[in-house]
Amino acid sequence: KAGVTQTPRYLIKTRGQQVTLSCSPISGHRSVSWYQQTPGQGLQFLFEYFSETQRNKGNFPGRFSGRQFSNSRSEMNVSTLELGDSALYLCASSGTAKETQYFGPGTRLLVL
């Protein structure tokens, strides 16, 4: 099985812009979770989607949003980018509730 894929791998944006990141889960996996990783805060949960519904959301401002499509692919969007949004954005997929989450390679976002 192919692993979790994320596009793009690297992105440079300027303050105030918006960005959309994409994640394709492992085939057959219906749950996609998004995480932000920074040197100062570590890995922090953003949100989780299952069957096109957001089931759980972390403690991030409303500028961070996401969605999931019928084929389980997911996108996350960050509007009005701030310098502090520079981070590695990771998506992870899993099958059932008891299954392990498998991470994609991440998208490294730099906001200038």
Next chain:
Amino acid sequence: GQNIDQPTEMTATEGAIVQINCTYQTSGFNGLFWYQQHAGEAPTFLSYNVLDGLEEKGRFSSFLSRSKGYSYLLLKELQMKDSASYLCAVREGISGSARQLTFGSGTQLTVLP
């Protein structure tokens, strides 16, 4: 909410054994995971414990004590490639969703020749 503590850094010698501890406080425990993350790469799954006891997988073992809120990852026969950050993550049993992981800050392990 959850609080997860693990040492920031550890150093060990090639061929040795190292134990990385993780303590947690949670309102609804539903499993503990260990991930390995090399610099610039995504975390990769190492082990999963939901019941008390030891899970062994090759050179890696993980132990869990739910009553003590404690886990450790044991790495045997250390190799240079084991130099990485090791992340302890707890899954909370949230109604309707059990997929949110809360991560510790990670333990940066350096293996010396």
